[in-house]
Amino acid sequence: MHADTLRSVVVLGSTGSIGTQALDVIGADPGRFRVAGLAVGGGNPGLLAEQAASYGAEVVAVADATAVPALKEALAARGASPVVLAGPEGVAEVAAWPCDTVLNGITGALGLTSTLVALEAGRTLALANKESLIIGGPLVKRLAAPGQILPVDSEHSAVQQCLWAAGPDGHRPEAVRRLVITASGGPFRGRERAELLDVTPEMALAHPTWSMGPMITINSATLVNKGLEVIEAHLLFDIGFDRIEVVVHPQSIIHSMVEYIDGSTIAQASPPDMRLPIALALGHPGRIAGAARAIDWTLAHTWTFEPLDDKAFPAVALARHVGTEGGTAPAVYNAANEACLEAFIGGGLPFLGIVDTVAKVVEEHRVTPADSVEEVLAADAWARARATELVRSVAAG
Ligand SMILES: NC(=O)C1=CN([C@@H]2O[C@H](COP(=O)(O)OP(=O)(O)OC[C@H]3O[C@@H](n4cnc5c(N)ncnc54)[C@H](OP(=O)(O)O)[C@@H]3O)[C@@H](O)[C@H]2O)C=CC1
């Protein structure tokens, strides 16, 4: 590929699970990609410096300004001299840095500003940070031109591929009967509610099929991740909640499906490896050869499907409820969950308390429109504070 066809990429959250895999994809094809900028929280300045030096980033940012001295020292030791920015404003500046594609691999609601800034700057947004779309909802959608957001989340990348595979006619909304989103079921699949009483963070962090950051891993255990993904699918593909189904598929090989009105179902299948959806979003509209391993059809293997147990795992039904309410409701669901995760990891809330508390916060919330960032952030702040109060009152007995 000629140098002027190089695609420049900004990777936000470059030291995390998505970020490091994105750099693997980029590094495997230096004729296709170059790294324009990197941004992180600041927990691992040494790794950020190493990435900046290896990939020749023009700019790096750490959200936590106290990490700057260690970062500068590590950069100097590697002979790298990118522009160094700090604080949330520094991260936002990297999100708007001149480039072709911004990959948002930041975790949680913190990723909202970057999503908005990248879209406003006109960049193609490879979106792993589902939370920003879910909480920003109409705000994010208003900013995004058709095709400007490319999903990185494996299920949504799969749906996108199924829609593309069906050709121009299959992509028409009236041709689609429903989307079927697959869920691994997490480490506690098959358990009843009573069997979830003494689940520890260590147990919840043991995902059966994917290796991911801690927040999404625990969200997979509670099925909150699948709830968020149902809302994400509704927003990305403009389809009603009554036409989005969840099916448990423990092997995580079928990443989702589209059922058409004529009874045909198109599914996307590949071994669980995020480098495939990342490569697809970064390389779009091309496919990157060897981005991930394909299924080995010489080995005997079985794919199974089962219904979701909504009694033991009510998070998906709750997400459908907040998604249907719209406005600030999804932001409240997400923020209450993030606060509860922190409490669970810190030992201050039992596993079942996570979704129970989110449900209480959602019930108390008076939904308002989410037409501005301020409205979304106010709902987010209220939900975190209320969830924290409820957690404390439970702990106090
Ligand atoms: N991991 C996966 O396989 C998948 C992840 N996703 C989604 O992708 C996103 C990232 O997940 P994952 O990679 O697992 O998470 P990780 O926890 O592994 O990584 C998060 C990254 O975000 C950085 N970060 C934290 N705070 C900020 C901030 N304020 N500004 C900039 N960067 C920040 C972290 O830096 P530091 O460590 O310095 O704090 C780290 O680099 C999530 O939204 C998740 O739901 C979706 C599908 C699959």
Ligand SMILES: CC(=O)[C@@H](O)[C@H](O)COP(=O)(O)O
């Ligand atoms: C890899 C990915 O996209 C994750 O969101 C994954 O789907 C989590 O697995 P669960 O199906 O267990 O939520």
Ligand SMILES: [Mn+2]
């Ligand atoms: Mn997913």
